[in-house]
Amino acid sequence: MPKVTFPRMGESYRAFRMLMNDLGNEVIIPPRPNKKTLDFGVRYSPEFACLPLKILTGTYVETCMSGAELIITSGGSGPCRAGLYGQLHKKILNSIGFPVDIIVFEAPKSHPIDFLRKVKRVNSSRLSYLAIWECVKRGWEKLKYLDDLEKTTHALRPRELKKGSTTKVYREVLEWIDGAYAMKEIHEAGKEALNTLKLVPHDTRRAVLRVGIVGEIYVLLEPASNLEIEETLGNLGVEVHRSMFLTGWTRDNTVKETSGILSVKEAAMPYIPLCIGGHGRESVGHTILYARDGFDGVIQMAPFTCIPEIVARTILTRVSREHNIPVLTFFLDEQTGKAGMSTRLEAFVDLIRRKKNAPVSDNRIIVG
């Protein structure tokens, strides 16, 4: 059985592991990014590359050491370096003595033939297309439950009665999803997990602040790369709404764009009328939608040196002023010290709390 691995993005590995097993592969589970990952990543990546590339290099080195032979990843769209990372990673890994191959899945809507050819390569059990479709559906269902669970923690954490209880229960119920296999089991485990999580004692009437999170997909989805910002905010009494989840992103990039992403692009239109690569346009669009939905603030997360997010950041200053929503930007790199981030987050939360509680300011425009 070929030994395969893939990038780690939050809890999504639980769904991918099942899918890859079903197709007849042995899966080397990518470890949660840790100090060793960063050490390898920094050592073997170009110095000027961004944090996602370095973390992935580190992850691949770790999984290659455990015997991985094939890496499966996704490509990028638009003018962003990440689109070339698969090929670059292969060169790096080969040059340091790991004879691995990398399969880069590009968006099937633009590369359908290439997509099917690659599906065939990872189909080690020689399943029929219909059987593969069944496996994909189960993996997808798991992924949806994983995303739903995570969303639930965002709402619960700022309202929990005992600090840390949400995270504790969340860790437990994730394992239930892991254990489910047949479609019926997945549904049962998923529903049970959601119900159990919602039983965490919490105060539904507590007034919490709502903050939207925008930025580059990897640093958004992998908590180890963003110093667990969502958990930190939750503990500060903030309900986090993340603009991107893997299920949503996949929907937009496989068959047809959803109405959600179309309205994001429309909102961003006056500021960024075209794709500038990465998620620059989405960061601006989501910020505007958050402002319209009455959110108290927006936090942008960007890997250091990420061009699309640098462009977005510059524009967000204007968006913040014109749409009257505070925006805070974090550039993430290999630092693990949390002090700088905590200071800024605490100050930001102070700011939006005071803004919310202040009487209606005199700069309100009266439309008559």
Place this chain on the structure above:
Amino acid sequence: MKAYMGIDVGSVSTNIAVLSHAGEILADLYIRTRGRPLEAILAGLTEIAGLLPAEVEICGCGSTGSGRYLAGVMIGADVIKNEITAHAVAASIYVPDVQTVLEIGGQDSKIIIMRNGIVTDFAMNTVCAAGTGSFLDQQASRLNIPIADFGELALSSSAPVRIAGRCTVFAESDMIHKQQMGHKLTDIINGLCEALVRNYLNNVGKGKEILSPVVFQGGVAANAGIKAAFERALGLPIIIPRHFGVMGAIGAAQLAREEVEKTGQTLFKGFKIAGLPYRTGSFECGGCPNNCEIAEIYEEDRVIGRWGARCQRWDVL
């Protein structure tokens, strides 16, 4: 006499201020942290206790700065607050209608925008130290000039010399180039002040609406050259409060006072703690793949605080 104490443990300096109930400064202190916050806090407490009149009773204390948690558990702080809020509170004590606070400290710089006494926007330098005091310090020692003379030298400049300001590496190489070409030292120093201000306004102050009154505080406010460069760049008068170097501590003291008025009692352990043995230690937790680096502080033989964990495992109860 009732008084409130604030302590600001920064990367470069540790500052303490004691405010009377009427809001006057009874004593203040600015000492170097030298990378050893614990010792700086203890030394600072001993020194400030000596400066205070005997009848002063500390009825509340607060901590701020990057070492605020450490200081907080050591002294028994009533409030532990981030530097942005502390600086904003302190600025509005002296200039109640302040609309802009420029703060440049040892290793960070920030801008705080206030309207009607409320912080409406702020920014801190993100990834670069080019606009901060440490760099000025380093250049002063390279040129063998006491940092205290830097500002006056800049003011005596007669011809402008342009120094690159985006990055300390560019700035230093530009300064060396200009010095070897024979430019006067005063002109180079003035050029550096302008570069620092330019970098600050383009980076930290980017897109912010800077309105008068503008208050400039933090250690770098001692530098008259920087103040003049700000006035030239903004076309606005710059106010430097008398206790510009300890504003964070003053803000923390004020916040402690507000907190104690709510709770009715202080958690302050008293100046006697300066005589207790403290030590810190660290270890790597192997409980999960996070491998968190846990730092802890002991008072006598008891752990009073731990940091760095991503879960509750090491919480001190």
